[in-house]
Amino acid sequence: MTDQKVLTSSAVMAAGTVVSRASGYVRAALLVVALGSGVRGDLFAIANTLPNMVYILLAGGIFNAVLVPQLVRRIKEDIDGGDAYASRVITLSALFLGAVTLVLVLAAPLVLRLYLDGDFYDPAQATQLESIVDLTRWCLPQVFFYGMYVLVGQVLNARGRFGPMMWAPIANNLLSVLVLVAYLLSFGATGRAERGAALGSDAELLLGLGSTLGIVAQLVVLVPYLRASGFTYRPRFDFRDPELRHTLRLGVWTVLFVLVTQAAYLVVVRLASGGSVSGGNGYVVYSNSLLIMMVPHAIITVSLATAILPRLSSYAHEGRLADLGSTVGSTLRTALALVLPFAVLLPITAVDVAGFAFGWKRAQEAANFAPTLAVFGPALVFFTIHYFMLRGFYSMERTRLVFFIQLAVSATNVLVASVLVPLGSPQQTAPLLVVAYLSSYVVGAGVSFVLLRRTVGGLQTPQLVRFLVRMALVLLVAGLAAWLVERGLAGFGRYPGPVLSLVRGGLSAGVGMVVVLLGARLLHVREVTSLVDTVAARVRRR
Numbered sequence: 001m002t003d004q005k006v007l008t009s010s011a012v013m014a015a016g017t018v019v020s021r022a023s024g025y026v027r028a029a030l031l032v033v034a035l036g037s038g039v040r041g042d043l044f045a046i047a048n049t050l051p052n053m054v055y056i057l058l059a060g061g062i063f064n065a066v067l068v069p070q071l072v073r074r075i076k077e078d079i080d081g082g083d084a085y086a087s088r089v090i091t092l093s094a095l096f097l098g099a100v101t102l103v104l105v106l107a108a109p110l111v112l113r114l115y116l117d118g119d120f121y122d123p124a125q126a127t128q129l130e131s132i133v134d135l136t137r138w139c140l141p142q143v144f145f146y147g148m149y150v151l152v153g154q155v156l157n158a159r160g161r162f163g164p165m166m167w168a169p170i171a172n173n174l175l176s177v178l179v180l181v182a183y184l185l186s187f188g189a190t191g192r193a194e195r196g197a198a199l200g201s202d203a204e205l206l207l208g209l210g211s212t213l214g215i216v217a218q219l220v221v222l223v224p225y226l227r228a229s230g231f232t233y234r235p236r237f238d239f240r241d242p243e244l245r246h247t248l249r250l251g252v253w254t255v256l257f258v259l260v261t262q263a264a265y266l267v268v269v270r271l272a273s274g275g276s277v278s279g280g281n282g283y284v285v286y287s288n289s290l291l292i293m294m295v296p297h298a299i300i301t302v303s304l305a306t307a308i309l310p311r312l313s314s315y316a317h318e319g320r321l322a323d324l325g326s327t328v329g330s331t332l333r334t335a336l337a338l339v340l341p342f343a344v345l346l347p348i349t350a351v352d353v354a355g356f357a358f359g360w361k362r363a364q365e366a367a368n369f370a371p372t373l374a375v376f377g378p379a380l381v382f383f384t385i386h387y388f389m390l391r392g393f394y395s396m397e398r399t400r401l402v403f404f405i406q407l408a409v410s411a412t413n414v415l416v417a418s419v420l421v422p423l424g425s426p427q428q429t430a431p432l433l434v435v436a437y438l439s440s441y442v443v444g445a446g447v448s449f450v451l452l453r454r455t456v457g458g459l460q461t462p463q464l465v466r467f468l469v470r471m472a473l474v475l476l477v478a479g480l481a482a483w484l485v486e487r488g489l490a491g492f493g494r495y496p497g498p499v500l501s502l503v504r505g506g507l508s509a510g511v512g513m514v515v516v517l518l519g520a521r522l523l524h525v526r527e528v529t530s531l532v533d534t535v536a537a538r539v540r541r542r
Helices: 004-035 039-047 049-077 083-106 108-115 123-139 142-158 163-167 169-187 201-228 242-277 283-318 321-358 363-395 399-423 426-456 461-488 498-522 526-541
Strands: none
Touching (some): 004 039, 004 169, 004 283, 039 123, 039 283, 049 108, 049 123, 049 142, 049 283, 083 108, 083 142, 108 123, 108 242, 123 201, 142 163, 163 201, 169 201, 242 283, 242 426, 283 321, 283 363, 283 426, 321 426, 321 461, 321 498, 321 526, 363 399, 363 426, 399 426, 461 498, 498 526
């Protein structure tokens, strides 16, 4: 079982993530109200794609995967507690990110050619193309600030300060909400006739610059915590340090990982942009549905994985591979205890989730999102397994192996998406892209689990199998109960509006979760009951 210290650290991060994701949801809902889910919404969403991709890849890739194990080792072994090493890394990263950002801003039109469907280059779409280029240039400086935010956050995580990085995005979301409110007051909500129209220069400035300032605020929030953690940054340019060279050698494979993942996502964005420009579901539907799926991932999986990564790195450094495997296995079961109910209940309540999240202006917006949300539920399970397996490999600095695993994941995603999307209608573009996403992580989870188990000698597989069998029985009954509630309240209508959608979806999910808790007690699913007991004990102490 996952020990109390990990659960406590995870709870601190999860609390910040809950507030952060709630404010992020408000931002996403306002974005759909302001710009819609058609071409106009995609103009802004795609302009934000590149810096957001860099953030996701850095957070789960280069800085997280390579730096945390190295920082933990330097804190243990260096006389100065790793301060000089961390200062070198920050200095070199700032120079690298600054150069990359400048190149991307100058080359924005060329970069966008990789992401946009060919229909955007039709003369009839000239104003939309000009608008997305301008928006992208305003958004691209986020690359520098996203990268520095992740880097500073990982320095804090390596020193046991897990909370600030999870709370900092709240500043970004609040500023983004203010920007969207200002947009609505200045320009109004996008009407049906405007859904295919381009944005004006004033709107581009407000949305693009406001979005970038939100990322600046997110980084600034972290800076005071660096000194509080005992670390003082001093610029260092002695980049010939042997430990830094070792880090860079490890990073080569992670850079290749980034390139492979980015290439696959490029295909996804390109296919999605084709769906929206043809009048169907495009990138806004796909990305905002992914945002909702990532709520339990960020609250549960990232919090647990971040809390155990320093420990896994210590086990790997000490050669305690059996302890590493048992920690990954037990923490995976804890994460799945919370992820599996979400994965089962989301497809059942997808219509109501879409109605509450995106149906504030037009019922059709909710109808656009529901099928995509439904498929993302099962995808989360396999993504979670894959995510934990990679943390195990990263702690052992097996970045080369991770690259080849990701190569299989990305190739599957590209192959399935390229086959399915052209066969479907524009309205099916986003759901079919999620089917490809699901397929890729089925492959990734299976391959990474088998290889990590072989590497460390075991992942408590018998316990995992017993847990999954009992959870399957519990979730079968819970899913049936939630479906019966949905059917019983079908008289509300398919898309009855946000309030009634919240009532019906909340009742369905609530009944399902009650069944999960009762079933877990009855079948002695300790991964669920221990979490409930931990939360109950903390509530009683308060």
